[in-house]
Amino acid sequence: xxxxxxxxxxxxxxxxxxxxxxxxxxxxxxxxxxxxxxxxxxxxxxxxxxxxxxxxxxxxxxxxxxxxxxxxxxxxxxxxxxxxxxxxxxxxxxxxxxxxxxxxxxxxxxxxxxxxxxxxxxxxxxxxxxxxxxxxxxxxxxxxxxxxxxxxxxxxxxxxxxxxxxxxxxxxxxxxxxxxxxxxxxxxxxxxxxxxxxxxxxxxxxxxxxxxxxxxxxxxxxxxxxxxxxxxxxxxxxxxxxxxxxxxxxxxxxxxxxxxxxxxxxxxxxxxxxxxxxxxxxxxxxxxxxxxxxxxxxxxxxxxxxxxxxxxxxxxxxxxxxxxxxxxxxxxxxxxxxxxxxxxxxxxxxxxxxxxxxxxxxxxxxxxxxxxxxxxxxxxxxxxxxxxxxxxxxxxxxxxxxxxxxxxxxxxxxxxxxxxxxxxxxxxxxxxxxxxxxxxxxxxxxxxxxxxxxxxxxxxxxxxxxxxxxxxxxxxxxxxxxxxxxxxxxxxxxxxxxxxxxxxxxxxxxxxxxxxxxxxxxxxxxxxxxxxxxxxxxxxxxxxxxxxxxxxxxxxxxxxxxxxxxxxxxxxxxxxxxxx
Numbered sequence: 001x002x003x004x005x006x007x008x009x010x011x012x013x014x015x016x017x018x019x020x021x022x023x024x025x026x027x028x029x030x031x032x033x034x035x036x037x038x039x040x041x042x043x044x045x046x047x048x049x050x051x052x053x054x055x056x057x058x059x060x061x062x063x064x065x066x067x068x069x070x071x072x073x074x075x076x077x078x079x080x081x082x083x084x085x086x087x088x089x090x091x092x093x094x095x096x097x098x099x100x101x102x103x104x105x106x107x108x109x110x111x112x113x114x115x116x117x118x119x120x121x122x123x124x125x126x127x128x129x130x131x132x133x134x135x136x137x138x139x140x141x142x143x144x145x146x147x148x149x150x151x152x153x154x155x156x157x158x159x160x161x162x163x164x165x166x167x168x169x170x171x172x173x174x175x176x177x178x179x180x181x182x183x184x185x186x187x188x189x190x191x192x193x194x195x196x197x198x199x200x201x202x203x204x205x206x207x208x209x210x211x212x213x214x215x216x217x218x219x220x221x222x223x224x225x226x227x228x229x230x231x232x233x234x235x236x237x238x239x240x241x242x243x244x245x246x247x248x249x250x251x252x253x254x255x256x257x258x259x260x261x262x263x264x265x266x267x268x269x270x271x272x273x274x275x276x277x278x279x280x281x282x283x284x285x286x287x288x289x290x291x292x293x294x295x296x297x298x299x300x301x302x303x304x305x306x307x308x309x310x311x312x313x314x315x316x317x318x319x320x321x322x323x324x325x326x327x328x329x330x331x332x333x334x335x336x337x338x339x340x341x342x343x344x345x346x347x348x349x350x351x352x353x354x355x356x357x358x359x360x361x362x363x364x365x366x367x368x369x370x371x372x373x374x375x376x377x378x379x380x381x382x383x384x385x386x387x388x389x390x391x392x393x394x395x396x397x398x399x400x401x402x403x404x405x406x407x408x409x410x411x412x413x414x415x416x417x418x419x420x421x422x423x424x425x426x427x428x429x430x431x432x433x434x435x436x437x438x439x440x441x442x443x444x445x446x447x448x449x450x451x452x453x454x455x456x457x458x459x460x461x462x463x464x465x466x467x468x469x470x471x472x473x474x475x476x477x478x479x480x481x482x483x484x485x486x487x488x489x490x491x492x493x494x495x496x497x498x499x500x501x502x503x504x505x506x507x508x509x510x511x512x513x514x515x516x517x518x519x520x521x522x523x524x525x526x527x528x529x530x531x532x533x534x535x536x537x538x539x540x541x542x543x544x545x546x547x548x549x550x551x552x553x554x555x556x557x558x559x560x561x562x563x564x565x566x567x568x569x570x571x572x573x574x575x576x577x578x579x580x
Contacts, residue, residue, distance in 0.1 A: 063305065063322045065342075065467045067359040068112040069349065072104065073097040076127035076174065077273065077295075077328065078356050079140070080346040082111070082335025083132070084281065085478055087429050089337050090114075090344055093130035093140050094356055103128050103142060105157050109429025110450050110475065111337045111344045112358055122154065126225075127330060129177035131185065137205070141177040141187055143170070151175060151189055155205050164209035169199070173225030174274065174331075178237075180230060184212075186258045188239060190222045196244060198226055200258060215259055223248060224274045224331070230258075231279040237261075240277040240292070242270075250275045250294060254312060267314045269304070270297045273331035279311070285340040285372050288320075288363055293334040293345055300327045303347060305334070307363045322363070329354055339471045341368045360467060368466040371507050377487060379505035381496065383513040385541030385577040391570045392542045393577040394419040394561075395514065397490060398427050399452045401549015402523070405434055408548060408557055413441055415561045417571045421548070422448035422490040422512075425475035435479040444573050445480050446488035447472050447509065456495045465503040488512050488574055512574065514545035520556070521547045527555035534560050538567060541577060 074094035081091040090108040095101050096119070103124060106117040120140070128142040138157040143149040144165070151166040175189040185203040190196055198220040202212030224242035237258050243251040243266060250269040253261040269275075275294040282289060288307035292314075296302045306321040308314045332347040343361040348354050362368055385391065394412075398405060398421055412419055421443050428435050439445060449455070449468040473485045489509035491500055501511045518533035519525045530552060534544060544560075546553055564571055 060322055060325045061461070062463060063361050063363060064324055064326070065360045065362060065461070065464055066112065067357060070114065070356045070358065072106075072114075072117075072356045073353045074127065074330075074348045074356050075101060075354065077330030077332060077348050078346045079128050079130040079174075080333035080335050080344065081130050081132050081138075082337050082344050084284075084336055084338030084474075087432055087479070088132065088136070089429075089475075090335070090358075091130050091132050091138055092346060092356065092358070093128045094348070095124050095127050095142075097354060101125060101145070103140060105130065105138060105140060107138075110426050110471070111342075111360060113426060113451060116158065118157065120154065120157070122152065125149070127174040129175050129187075129228075131177045131179045133179040133182045133205070135182045137179075137182070139177060139179065139185055139205075141175045143172070143175065143189075149192075151187070153177070153185065153187060153203060153209060155185070155209055160207070162205070162207060162209050164203065164211075166201075166211070169201070171225065173222075176226045176228035176239075176274075178228050178230040180232075180258065186228065186230065186237070188226045188228045190225050190241070191216070195219075196221050196223065198222055198239065198241065200239070200261075202258070213259055215261070217253075217261060220251075220253065220261070220264055221245070222251075224272070227274050227276045227331075227333075229276075229278040231281065233281045234279060234289075236279045238277050238279060238290075240275045242272060242275065248272055248297060250292070252277050252312070262312075265312055267292075268317070269294060269306070271295055271331075272297055273328075276332055276334040278334050278336065280336040284338075287341055291334060291343060291363065293332045295328045295331055295347075296323070301329070301350065302326070303328050303332055303345070305343075305345070305361060305363065320363075324359075326357070326359070337471070338474050339368065339467065340371060340474070342467065342471060360471075362463065362467070368470050369462045369503060369506055371470070374486075374508045376506045377508055377510055379501045379511075381501060381511045381513060382543070382578065384515040384543055387577075387580060388540055389570075390540050390568055391572045391577050392538065392540075392544060392564060393574050394544050394546060394571055395490070395512070395574070396421045396546045396548050397448055397521075398422065398548035399424045399448065399492075400427065401521075401547060402551050403547065403549040404554045405431070405548035406437075407554040408546075409434065409437055409441060409443075411554070411557050411561070412443070415558070417561055418442060418444070418573050419571075420444040420446055420488065420574045422446045422488070423472075423476050424448045424452050425450040425472040426452075428476045428479040432479045435476070436481070439480040439482060444488070444575070445476060445482060445485055446490065446512070446574075447476065447485040448490055449492055450475070452492040454493060454495050455491050455500045456497050460499070462499065462503045462506075465500055466507055469504060469507060469509060512543070514543045516542050516544045518544070518546070518556075520550035520553045523551045525552060527552040527559070530556035531559050531563070535563050538564065538569065540569075543574075543577070
């Protein structure tokens, strides 16, 4: 389900006239909380809120690389789970704007294009929480629309579902949920006691969900629901929340076991919503190990992101914080998707319909245009070999289409022919079996970006180009079980300019085009026409462009191969073709 693009408009609160009986009116509650929060700030004095610091060294345009505005709409901020490995890189969950406020869940292999959308029978007056276990089980948590707003957990959303209703455990805000391992979840919520204490509960998974140890953090008082993150490589749990005193300050606590928590730490930022504080896998390129996202208390409700390299300390925001050119209804959620250097942030927009947004961010220094351990290459465009030998190279672009790539692989194997396949990351995520087969057949696997964008129009940043190549390299390599897709990159549609070529070269890629295009990407091009185009242009050093999604290429390819061989040409790899 591709995200449609919508124009941003001033916020218009969404009201439901047919909310289920017993439900809290979400926007009414949010309005009262906003008023109460402002009143508390007035009582305690605005002087405690520091003036906006000097402009950050991270600019909004360099931090926010790309954004998708989804067609999905929500009454609150969405929940987000992310991973830097695997065929699923992101899971989004949200409470819909339908009259009953159902919960929805969907997944993505690249972070910005979502599929597998399911509407659950469950209802909530606020946003849910979502997580995914290492073995791929998706779980959600939410407060119910019953009069007590009881907490619930649903495990294995896409399989045999198991539900747990925690009678006696209630909250007015969204809960938080993380998967510790395949058998253990950790749930957190803000209690309904007068102190608004944070709670943490261990839940054991299986055919039935059971509860384990429960911790009530009596002195950890929250005005929002909590955020909860877990980084297993560092055994690091982080709870984050909007404190009651000082009012609306961002607060957090750490734990190594999810049971014993450090004393709360406050940082000099304010929010009415749940802050999202995460840790990432240690030593990943040169990324900051901890990052924070929150909705500001300014009138536009701006989105903010900050990082630290000295957790639990937070450095001068003048150099580590960026206020994005985005506004949010409710809280944002933040996660790490690899890349390198890439974070994913999700939020609900302030447009009239409240569309869900996702954006890829980076606070990496140096930026993804210069990668530690990756040597730049000389910028160049290659469209033909120059050795003069009677050799040609078959190259296949693979993204989407109605063709039969498995048939093409079978033909190549039966004919004993090698080739190079330029894959997009989204195709690799959707077809891991074909990627594995191609690698096993000895095919050279190369880079065709994440999701096949035009890299020259509209105007792109260097970081956008490098994000497309960097994330694609990681995802495709992950699926193929190879060390990388360098040195070959083909721009979608063949569209390139000096910026694209130089940016690619800066992270180790040469730009490969072609010298024969049989237009097999056009369904109107018959197998005979494909054959004619290739055979009429055949010559030493030619790079032949083909497409795995071509409708008629499976019929044409055997004839093309036979003709090339009959003319005394060898079909070789790009490495061989480009060798002196």
